[in-house]
Amino acid sequence: MTEKTTTKGRRQERVGVVVKAKMKKTVVVAVERLVRHDVYRKTIKRTSTFMAHDEMGAERGDRVRIVETRPLSKNKRWRVTEILGKATLPEETAAELAQL
Numbered sequence: 001m002t003e004k005t006t007t008k009g010r011r012q013e014r015v016g017v018v019v020k021a022k023m024k025k026t027v028v029v030a031v032e033r034l035v036r037h038d039v040y041r042k043t044i045k046r047t048s049t050f051m052a053h054d055e056m057g058a059e060r061g062d063r064v065r066i067v068e069t070r071p072l073s074k075n076k077r078w079r080v081t082e083i084l085g086k087a088t089l090p091e092e093t094a095a096e097l098a099q100l
Helices: 091-099
Strands: 013-023 028-037 043-053 064-068 078-085
Touching: 013 043, 013 078, 028 064, 028 078, 043 064
Parallel strands: 043 078
Antiparallel strands: 013 028, 013 064, 028 043, 064 078
């Protein structure tokens, strides 16, 4: 008798930058990729945006890793797994926040 082995596929992972963080537990992440033009063979930068579930509290400008998951809402199919780097504030903004 033969045994059936089922292998679960790996979930897709992407790394991008948070461009919007105004919703509760949701961020919009922009992911860049390089594509070669079919005719002219020039490398072009393309950007895709993904809505991702965020339990970690990522802020605008943070570099994050997102992983594919089950549908969480109408548009959310990704979730943030780790924050790779925090956003750096410009010096003027940091000084203004320090005064408050």
